[in-house]
Amino acid sequence: MFDSLSSRFDDIFTRLRSRGRLSEKQVDEVLREIRLALLEADVSLKVVKAFVAEVREQAQGAEIHKSLTPAQQVIKLVQGALVGVLGKEAAGLRTTSRPPRVILMAGLQGSGKTTAAAKLARLLKGQGRKPLLVACDLRRPAAIRQLQLLGEQTSVQVHAEPGANQDEAPAVASRALDHARLEGFSDLIVDTAGRMHVDAELMKELREVAAAAEPTETLLVCDAMTGQDAVNVAESFLEEVDVTGIVLTKLDGDARGGAALSMAYVTGRPIKFAGVGEKLGDLEAFHPDRMASRILGMGDVLTLIEKAERVFDEAEAKKMEEKLRKAEFTFEDFLGQLQALKKMGPLSQVLGMMPGMSKLPIGDAQLDQQMPRVEAIIKSMTRQERNNPSVLNGSRRARIAVGSGTSIQEVNKLVKQFDEVRKMVKAMSGGGGKGAKRRLPTGMKLPPGLGGL
Numbered sequence: 001m002f003d004s005l006s007s008r009f010d011d012i013f014t015r016l017r018s019r020g021r022l023s024e025k026q027v028d029e030v031l032r033e034i035r036l037a038l039l040e041a042d043v044s045l046k047v048v049k050a051f052v053a054e055v056r057e058q059a060q061g062a063e064i065h066k067s068l069t070p071a072q073q074v075i076k077l078v079q080g081a082l083v084g085v086l087g088k089e090a091a092g093l094r095t096t097s098r099p100p101r102v103i104l105m106a107g108l109q110g111s112g113k114t115t116a117a118a119k120l121a122r123l124l125k126g127q128g129r130k131p132l133l134v135a136c137d138l139r140r141p142a143a144i145r146q147l148q149l150l151g152e153q154t155s156v157q158v159h160a161e162p163g164a165n166q167d168e169a170p171a172v173a174s175r176a177l178d179h180a181r182l183e184g185f186s187d188l189i190v191d192t193a194g195r196m197h198v199d200a201e202l203m204k205e206l207r208e209v210a211a212a213a214e215p216t217e218t219l220l221v222c223d224a225m226t227g228q229d230a231v232n233v234a235e236s237f238l239e240e241v242d243v244t245g246i247v248l249t250k251l252d253g254d255a256r257g258g259a260a261l262s263m264a265y266v267t268g269r270p271i272k273f274a275g276v277g278e279k280l281g282d283l284e285a286f287h288p289d290r291m292a293s294r295i296l297g298m299g300d301v302l303t304l305i306e307k308a309e310r311v312f313d314e315a316e317a318k319k320m321e322e323k324l325r326k327a328e329f330t331f332e333d334f335l336g337q338l339q340a341l342k343k344m345g346p347l348s349q350v351l352g353m354m355p356g357m358s359k360l361p362i363g364d365a366q367l368d369q370q371m372p373r374v375e376a377i378i379k380s381m382t383r384q385e386r387n388n389p390s391v392l393n394g395s396r397r398a399r400i401a402v403g404s405g406t407s408i409q410e411v412n413k414l415v416k417q418f419d420e421v422r423k424m425v426k427a428m429s430g431g432g433g434k435g436a437k438r439r440l441p442t443g444m445k446l447p448p449g450l451g452g453l
Contacts, residue, residue, distance in 0.1 A: 002295045008037035009296055012295035013075055015273035027059045035394050042258025047085055047265045054081045100188040106206055109194035116221045117191045118150035119283035124187050131187040134176040135160040136169045136209055139193045147164045147191055152229035154280055168211035177213055202240040203240040219294035221247045230259040233268045249275035250357045331386035335378045376404035377411055
């Protein structure tokens, strides 16, 4: 979502790298470009003005560190302003002294509210909690069944009353709360009815459900793809309901990102979660500092580590590291790592969290399209070929190409890169002899399956 804005910022910073200290004229020139970049990204004018004013004030009042280039200084100031606009610091869910903690999900129809409720339940369950989903959207015929199916997929219990009338949503919420207290659920996540637009009837029902459920949190689910409309919707809800936080969905989309940059500042409410994909595991706690780093192309190593810790077993990772050091890492091992990597999300998204990787001259679509091809090549190998790549002669490679729907050249390229990386890792770990060079082979930038694709 922020690719275009990130590219604009990178262009601005690149032009600064050859300059000496920043003059007042140069600061004004940079700020004009930043202002234009933010407006083109559909950021609220109110936010843009505050953002530029903050950077200008900091630039004029700050001492330019002698060890920093102007580009580094501007990045530092812009990053600080971005963090401020996005909410300054991460805001977790509120706690309650008496369980269950009630989380009311509100939003317009089509914002992803029901799916966000299930994603949140899955996230909380992964933290060792016991959530209960409640179907209080009694106006949309398929809403109850949708939540039940999502509950089955996440192995989370759903309190649903399919025979209830449209005006019984508050009563359903009240009965669900009693059930949650009786059965010892830690969290009650209430999915409410949505509309195509904000109206008095929707707000009245929402207030009644809130009165019955006694929410600890009221999270407003907004579609980041709708741009400034999402901000307008949030402001309308705030006038009627005590919203405590925002859930931004579809941050993996190709919109310009203005809603994400405007929401917290305009509403005065923190963005607590971000939907970064369609899968039920694609919901992340929102960290303003990490998001600012992603926008500036500096990566997000902390989130990447957290994702990896959830996917990769520590003992297995050490075993793989030892195999790599001894050059015993096989295609069989690599296939297992690829399949684990897929659980972390789209490859383009994972690489975007690595500092500098956002500048690779490869499109997101290309990266994600190539991964299945690499996997298909490995799966077309016999077990012997995966464990002992040295047996891959010409006829075997031709058979693998046909079986995987790729070309012999692609098979050769993958095998060559795999062999080069094994040699490189062995050399870097001291297994390549006294004179081994500790650098990547010519043309190598990434591990096998990623580099050069």
